[in-house]
Amino acid sequence: MTRKKKTIITIVIIFLILLLLIIPFSLSIYFYNQYFGIRYETYEPLSYSLEDFPELKREKYEFTSNKGQKLVGYNYYIDKNVKGIVIFAHGFGGGGHNSYMDCANYFAKNGYYVFAYDSTGNDESEGNSVNGLPQGVIDLDYAISFVEEQDEFKNLPIMLFGHSWGGYSVTNVLNYHPEVKTVVSLAGFNKSSNLLQSQGEQLVGGIVNILIPYINIYEYIKFGKYASNTSMDGFEKSSANIMIVHSEDDDVVQKKYGYDIYYEKYKNSPRFEFISYNDKGHSQLYYSDSAISYINEFNEKFKNYFGSYDSVSKEQKSQYIRENLDREKWSNLLDEDLFNKILNFYNSNL
Secondary structure, three states: OOHHHHHHHHHHHHHHHHHHHHHHHHHHHHHHHHHHOOOEOOOHHHOOOHHHOOOOEEEEEEEEOOOOOEEEEEEEEOOOOOOEEEEEEOOOOOOOHHHHHHHHHHHHHOOEEEEEEOOOOEOOOOOOOOOOOHHHHHHHHHHHHHHHHOHHHOOOOEEEEEEOHHHHHHHHHHHOOOOOOEEEEEOOOOOOHHHHHHHHHHHHHHHHHHHHHHHHHHHHHHHOHHHHOOHHHHHHHOOOEEEEEEEOOOOOOOHHHOHHHHHHHHOOOOOEEEEEEOOOOOOOOOEOHHHHHHHHHHHHHHHHHHOOHHHOOHHHHHHHHHHHOOHHHHOOOEOHHHHHHHHHHHHHOO
């Protein structure tokens, strides 16, 4: 074989290798930005207001996150004679913290401040998009530091509460705030790629695992250390008491990506408490059975009224919800038994 032919073959091989690397990396970036490269707003007809919780009060705060973007948060309370402060991290895809105002109301009624904010790219906070899941950890890191600097919150024990994206954030942020006293994580996961992995497996099976390494690289480029840390790392760096809550039938974040990992190592640790359900799903994990029945009933009536959901305009949907949603029931969805356990967990670790 001549030197010229060897050179051509080498060039072709290098080109093919680069092609095999570039295509999946480009696809990974595309799908990642399709998912995280947009803003999310709370759906107004289903949003909460202070009118839904007559005793609840709040004060507005603004603070900056890693790139100078302004984040908006509120301190919720009933009485200012409190025993601690719960910092709240919301989930992904439904807008900011508004959907969890019923949770804030519960803890406020039981003697806590609740500091709840909208993460980057959600509701009242700045940002053209949410950027990615590690941004939730970054924003929570900055939120905790902000709270610790405020005179009105100083010397108060810090508790964390998070669901889904927030469940991942409140455990992962222990890498940066080991001083946190207590953490409650609902439907969380161990590392940032787990959510896409869990969703992807259900859509395309094991093929998604081809893209995960590229997604990890892309996230590291975007977020540095925040993308590489895991919740398990945070547990090792902290002495915080941890409650983990999940359901076997969660089809958004499969249990194997969070609860099962934690349980395997910490099931005998006095720091940890585990609560597992069989049929609570993901979004309704912390709702009572009666609340779930009401939501299913409401959705069924909506479907029967309009027929095909896709053929209904936004205006029609909004009008129907405003006219037919029982605001009192909508404001009292929480599973009191679960929240009493969470409250006792916080109280016992003050």
